[in-house]
Amino acid sequence: MSAAPALKQTPLNGAHRRMGGRMVDFGGWDMPVQYPAGTVEEHLRTRTRAGLFDVSHMGEIDVRGPDAIAFINRLTSNDVTKLVDGQAQYSALTTPEGTVIDDLLVYRFGPERLLLVVNASTTEKDWEWVKSHHEGESVELRNVSADYCQLALQGPDALRILQTLTTTPLEEIKYYHFSEGEVDGVPAIISRTGYTGEDGFEVYAAAEKAEQLWDRILDVGKTGTPEGVLPCGLAARNTLRLEAGMSLYGHEINEETTLLEANLGWICKLNKGDFIGREPLARQKEEGVRQRLVGFEMTERGIARDDQEVLINGERVGRVTSGSPAPYLKKNIGMAYVPAEFANEGQQIQVDVRGRAVGAQIVKTPFYKREKKSGV
């Protein structure tokens, strides 16, 4: 099938096609779902060596001015005032009801300069939201999504590989911090963040440098060898984040579920001062949530898939938000919303897998946690 002309492309579209990426429509973007190595191999290589992901489709919103921090603090749930220069924060844009417009990273470059990194499919919505909720604060807003490429190099070998291309001492960048430097001579933001549960980096640079960086990282990462870095598609990105218990917008979080229901109370700083959605969230925290996001693993043969119904004691009580085989754990896992009274480890549930009730059990998340080296 050929791509509809309306699909958006990242600057690496040609590279993906050249390398045999299987292209799919992902929220209006023409993106590789996998490369010839296949999702399982891409997933495992990222866990054991390194994987390289094109995430240039993600959006970037530049916020500058004396009120930059106060403004974004009013629109997001985490506490922007706690950030220092060179630090990044996981947060959410919230509705007045405390549900989620998007999850995002807030980067602080200085007291008057932030960069918001948002999901691809929600970039336009977020941009309109941020613009329309500006209430006279002294800020300048720019949607700079098209200016940047973003490459995620993830896995235990990520640091070693990237270090060969930069003089920035990567070991000194702490988790959820970043540094402005050069990669292969290209000015870049080097951020120790990711969406795989591994150590790794996300590199932001000018869009026109995307192919140079992509090719060089694969080259110095010895792609094509059994221990080398593998280019990875969106399917591996999804299974990696699911094993790591991370939420995906449109699945675990959306405008119908609140941060507290999604177990994101830790990015919900109710005492930081007012922000959009604070009141209903504070009330919900007081009264308790009615439903809660849980992780589960299948105890019988079968694979749960997104949107399938969850049964407890024969009653349809919830829905799977993400379900998949977990290639590294070699289990079939998923996440689901269930009534709060059942949201306990060890609770037996069933998933309606195309008409068949298949047994599963609620387990602790994250499903996968890497062994951390000291100091990282």
Next chain:
Amino acid sequence: MANVPEDLHYSKDHEWIRVEGDVGAIGITDYAQNSLGDVVYVELPKVGESFEAHESFGSVESVKAVSEIFTPVGGEIVEVNESLQDEPEKVNTDPYGDAWMIRIRMKNPGEVDSLLNAAEYEDFTKTEEE
């Protein structure tokens, strides 16, 4: 380029059938396994169950998707490849051999005549690509 053996018959749902008297061995094609990606789960019926031609008799799952599998001919299941339960990856590595899925006693062996031959199936997959 997908492998399309000459001695088999093919359906537009990407299954193959190898005729052995009044029994047909059925599996999915190389083209199908390649589009699916890594197969991690195969669900098959039980011996003794009956299916009409083009009816779904099970499913094949990759990491990212589920695909139903359809029998090209009607009949009764006489044998099921149980080894695919533990080694679903054989669907990727040997789709026409070790990864046969069911053997069906054909109710009407004439149904095979309405299926595609190798050349026709190859042409069909090319139009699917476009």
